[in-house]
Every structure is written in C-alpha cells, then in structure tokens.
Amino acid sequence: MSTTEPDALLGPADIRELAAKLGVRPTKQRGQNFVIDANTVRRIVRTAEVRPDDVVVEVGPGLGSLTLALLEAADRVVAVEIDDVLAGALPATVAARLPGRADRFALVHSDAMLVRELPGPAPTALVANLPYNVAVPVLLTMLERFPSIERTLVMVQAEVADRLAARPGNKVYGVPSVKANWYADVKRAGSIGRNVFWPAPNVDSGLVSLVRRTEPIATSASRTEVFAVVDAAFAQRRKTLRAALSGWAGSAPAAEAALVAAGISPKTRGEALTVEEFAAIAENKPTGDEPATDSSSESKPGADEPAGNKSHGNKSTGSGE
Numbered sequence: 001m002s003t004t005e006p007d008a009l010l011g012p013a014d015i016r017e018l019a020a021k022l023g024v025r026p027t028k029q030r031g032q033n034f035v036i037d038a039n040t041v042r043r044i045v046r047t048a049e050v051r052p053d054d055v056v057v058e059v060g061p062g063l064g065s066l067t068l069a070l071l072e073a074a075d076r077v078v079a080v081e082i083d084d085v086l087a088g089a090l091p092a093t094v095a096a097r098l099p100g101r102a103d104r105f106a107l108v109h110s111d112a113m114l115v116r117e118l119p120g121p122a123p124t125a126l127v128a129n130l131p132y133n134v135a136v137p138v139l140l141t142m143l144e145r146f147p148s149i150e151r152t153l154v155m156v157q158a159e160v161a162d163r164l165a166a167r168p169g170n171k172v173y174g175v176p177s178v179k180a181n182w183y184a185d186v187k188r189a190g191s192i193g194r195n196v197f198w199p200a201p202n203v204d205s206g207l208v209s210l211v212r213r214t215e216p217i218a219t220s221a222s223r224t225e226v227f228a229v230v231d232a233a234f235a236q237r238r239k240t241l242r243a244a245l246s247g248w249a250g251s252a253p254a255a256e257a258a259l260v261a262a263g264i265s266p267k268t269r270g271e272a273l274t275v276e277e278f279a280a281i282a283e284n285k286p287t288g289d290e291p292a293t294d295s296s297s298e299s300k301p302g303a304d305e306p307a308g309n310k311s312h313g314n315k316s317t318g319s320g321e
Contacts, residue, residue: 009072018093022086035129050073054076125151126143147212189207193205221283232244233270234271241267
C-alpha cells in the first residue's frame with residue numbers, strides 16, 4: 001500500500017465544486033447526503049478497523065469522500081453506485097486525487113440490491129454511508145450474498161442504528177434487529193452530527209458495527225424459514241406469539257404447539273426473543289395436520305410493526321455518500 005498522498009480527501013469546497021461541475025444536486029428520492037468533512041471519513045475508516053489487506057465494498061459512494069479515505073487504508077475498494085452521473089465521475093475523481101491507488105479501485109454501476117457478484121478478490125469488509133431510505137434491505141442483502149464480508153461498518157439514520165443494534169426486550173427491537181443478528185454481532189459504534197453532510201439532513205446519524213459470526217446459528221431451519229417466523233411475529237408485535245404466528249402456523253393452536261415444542265411460552269411477544277429462539281420456532285413448524293380453527297380474539301389482525309421497522313421491504317437503492 002502506498003503512503004497517503006497530500007490533500008487527497010475531499011473537503012467542503014471540493015465537494016461543492018465537483019457537484020457544480022457535474023450538475024449534481026443531492027436528491028431526497030435517492031437519500032443522497034454527501035459527507036463534506038474529511039475528519040469524519042477518516043474516523044469512519046478508523047472505526048471500521050480497515051486493514052491494509054482488506055478488500056472493501058462500499059455502497060453509495062456518491063462523489064467519493066469515503067471512497068478516497070478507504071483507498072488510503074485498504075488493499076482494494078469496490079464501489080457500487082446506481083446514479084449514472086456519479087458512477088461516471090467517480091473513477092476520474094479517484095485517478096485525480098489518488099493516482100497511485102487508482103488501479104486498486106473498481107466501480108460497479110448498479111443498484112446494490114441487484115448485485116450478485118463483484119470484480120476482483122472476495123470482499124472482506126463493507127463500509128458505507130447507506131442511503132437512509134433503503135439502509136436495512138441493502139445491508140441485509142449484502143451480508144446474505146457476500147459471506148466473505150467479515151466486518152461491516154455502516155452509517156445510517158440514528159433511529160435505524162438503534163433498531164439494528166437493539167437487544168431483546170428493547171422497545172425498538174424488531175425485524176432489523178433479529179435479521180442483522182442472524183449474520184453478525186451488532187453494536188452501535190458512535191454518532192455523527194448533521195453538519196458534516198451536504199445538504200444537512202433533518203435527522204442524526206449513527207454508526208453500526210457488525211462482525212460476522214464465526215459460527216452460524218445452530219439450527220436445522222434455513223434462513224428463509226427463520227426470517228418467515230420473524231416477519232410474522234413482528235407484523236402483529238403487540239399480540240402474543242400464539243396469535244401473531246397463527247397465520248404462519250395455520251392456526252393459533254398450531255402456533256401454540258410449535259412454541260411449546262420450542263420451549264417458548266405462547267404468551268410471549270416477539271420483542272422478547274433472541275434470533276436463536278426464532279430459529280427454534282422455525283424448526284418446529286407444524287406439518288399442516290393441526291386444527292385450523294381457534295376462537296381466540298387475539299388471532300384477529302392487529303397493529304402492524306412501525307413503518308421504520310419495515311424498511312427491509314424497500315427494493316430501490318441510491319447514493320448515500
């Protein structure tokens with residue numbers, strides 16, 4: 001790895017000049033908020049513990065603030081950008097600011113949700129300022145499709161960061177919390193102020209660290225089967241699991257049988273369970289021979305999961321840098 005080249009990182013004036021040259025205005029549709037503070041991107045790289053031998057994948061590089069800082073620290077960087085103008089300009093920015101590292105950079109011009117392979121060696125780390133409107137689905141998709149990613153550090157909306165890192169029993173514990181924990185040990189890794197972005201967002205940001213499990217969850221159920229239980233449990237999170245899982249199991253009595261077999265009280269709610277307990281429920285899904293009727297009023301449709309916890313259903317991505 002070469003030594004850092006002077007003034008390689010982008011400052012506020014550089015960002016605005018580059019954006020003006022490209023005719024770029026950040027769009028809310030794609031969740032674009034460009035980082036304009038070099039110290040912030042350096043901090044992100046330090047917090048991510050990027051190593052000289054890392055192959056880092058970045059989603060939503062935007063104008064390249066974080067990209068350049070990653071290139072200074074990692075062996076290689078692969079950036080995934082959906083925006084036509086930004087994708088077209090980024091290689092030139094890298095070549096101009098870090099000419100000695102340009103051969104260590106690759107660009108994938110695509111929606112991150114559609115990417116199934118990346119050029120070069122398998123990625124070892126994911127570091128990204130994720131677009132707020134699609135942060136959870138992008139994160140989970142990347143962790144699923146690229147199991148070689150050992151360490152992840154993402155900057156997301158503070159509220160989303162809290163949900164991702166929440167533990168069972170926490171009021172914001174939900175679908176993102178459980179699904180992220182399927183792949184990794186998750187924790188909050190700091191906060192980011194609004195004034196380091198252009199334009200400044202109306203919400204605070206947070207860093208989330210995810211270190212992939214060295215051993216997968218010990219279960220005979222597949223990820224798809226476990227996630228189906230998670231989705232069902234939180235679709236009606238104010239109900240007991242006996243009621244919330246009635247549709248998944250075929251009936252409330254069948255749900256109760258699965259819960260009892262998994263060693264979980266039917267009166268428990270989803271927010272109290274670990275990912276391992278959801279896996280145990282999935283392992284005991286009824287075969288379909290159980291009674292299909294139940295008179296419990298709890299089996300009626302109830303309150304949905306708060307909208308923020310449903311962001312895993314959003315399918316589009318944009319630039320988040």
